[in-house]
Amino acid sequence: METDSSLLTSEVERQRQEQLYHQLLVQTMGGIETQNPDSRVIQPQPGLCVKTLSLPDNGKVFVNICQSSSIPPPPHLSREQLLELLQSDDPTGYKVPMSLGEPHAELDSNSQGCTAYDVVINNEFFKKCQKDQLFLQFVVTVSLDGLENKYGVELSREWKVLKNRKFLGSVNSQNIRTKSKPVIEEMSAVDQNTSPPAAKQPQFCLVVEPSCGDPEYLTAEIQLPGVVSARPLVLDLGEDRLLLTARPSLYHLDCFFPLCVDPESSLAQFNRNTQVLTVKMRVSPSGTT
DSSP: OOEEOTTOOOOHHHHHHHHHHHHHHHHHHHHHHTTOTTEEEEOOEEEEEEEEEBTTTOOEEEEEEEEETTSOOOOOOOHHHHHHHHTSSOGGGSOOOOEEOOOEEEEOTTSOEEEEEEEEEEHHHHHHHHHOHHHHHHHHHHHHHHHHHHHOOOBOSOOEEETTOSOSSOOOOEEEEOOSSSOBOOOOOBOGGGSOTTOBOOOEEEEEESSSSSOOEEEEEEEOTTOOSSTTEEEEEOSSEEEEEETTTTEEEEEEOSSOEEEEEEEEEEETTTTEEEEEEEEOGGGOO
16 A cells, blocks of 8 residues: 555645634534434544545545544454454454445545545544554445445545545535434445335434443334335345335335344334334344354
């Protein structure tokens, strides 16, 4: 892996203006938050910037790996355990909670158009990635996979970390679902291309219990307005994936979990009054199966 300083420019004044803009934005969104207590706005902190290409057009893409204490940390994993995991037949067993921001158009140092994404991970886990290149490579790979799955793009695995540059463009605020007890983090990765044409993606959130310490349960709360009984619901639960269909082509949800769960010990219940499907899943030990 190599570094690239070609995009390093003097932008102290522009950064100051952007910080002021985002402060005003957070204050504005804070007023909206009081009307929607199930979500809140976070302002990620810059971390590092990764440069890669979109395929097959070779367009410039920049991924801002940001940090926030609002994102839960992944289960503890030593360097030796990560090496064993990467060499195993199923390296997807270890999940890194992250929030994937919408793509935003930016200009590079040559005033050429490019695309930037903001990926937010836990701040303490980010420090670990800074100290160990193996964890950094793993997080970048997982981030690229997540962006491909969520936005239907193809990104090159030839990437480089920009030297002395923590982000490209501006780090945008992100809106995440929360709830006071227990803490809720919306960490969904939904493949839009698998949805039937007429089906809608329902609103949902993931509840981690307990809110502190090692997670024991992961609960999915899925809002299904218009569904009056459980009969039209088809639920398929895997170790790290939930697939829900409400027939006939009413809702479709394909959700990947930030943690591995035990499908055999999971329970699902549909409340006809609230029209909410609740799926409670026991987290596998150490977040792996």
